[in-house]
Amino acid sequence: MNFSIHRSTVLVALQVALTALVAYLVGFYTTSTPDAANASIGGLWAAISGIVVLQASRRETFAMATLRILGSAIGSLVSAAYLFLLPFSSWGMGLCIFITVVLCHLVQIPDHARLASLTVAIVMVVAGNSPHLSPAVNAGLRFAESAIGTATAMFAILIWEKGAEPRDKSG
Template sequence: MTALDSGRIAAQTTLVSVASYLAGFYFTELFHAPSASMGALWSAVSGIVVLQATRRDTWSSASLRIFGSLIGAIISAIYLSFLPFSPFGMAASIFVTVLLCHVARIPDHARLAAITVVVIMVITSIDPSLNPIGNAALRFSESFIGATIAVFAALLWPGPKDMPSAPLPSAQD
């Protein structure tokens, strides 16, 4: 990797982080201002996690992030709609989430789904008055925002591995 590649990666990661943070903050603030900072953080983390060295890897990572976050958000919303936050409830929700991902034959989604459960549950523990479905919808949306910004960054500013290589000169040239 050249110094130019390292600089591109650093700049791209920085731009994705800041853009995701700001978009997550202002989006969440529209619906629930007290959790806007957490929404900004979650969106920035999502952007950083999704951004990869190539477009193909970024798309793949975005898919894992979005579907994993959706699964984790659904399980969390269901649990929190009936029971209050507790560490044991969080553990049970993580167990069910990971098990569901494996049964559905999408084990690669399990880690991100479990992380989403933790984030939603912790935010609920900070603000128990937050509607469980609203909380889950916001966290999913923030994850989607960060993933989308990372995908756009990869499309607009491709890495060297995304560039078509020039054909080698033939012996006749």
């Protein structure tokens, strides 16, 4: 077995780590003003979004960014609508995920269903932990955190490819 680490492996690890760190910090500080109790969740959600969106090439990263933003929008809207009517419950979260997946399929974007469902789960769990938080603020913050992570990943791939040979010359 060869346990050597190539320079490209270290560079990819550095790219992912920096993307997650920047997304976390921006998400944390953005969330901390309107929702201090969930600032760490906001940072985590931004970091997760950055990690999920960051791909090997500019084209793949931008394609994943579209999935992330649209999925987050759908999941946020479904969650907010539910939470305006009813308080958090695990059954409600399951129902919202079901509705979100069906909705994504109905509007012919089934590839968005997984990321939309993740957003539902985050919005709903935060609602359970912070029932005083307005559903609109909660869903809006979770969408904004997804957008922060997505933008961080897009920025990272743009500057990373400028300073190095692109991994995908067609992107």
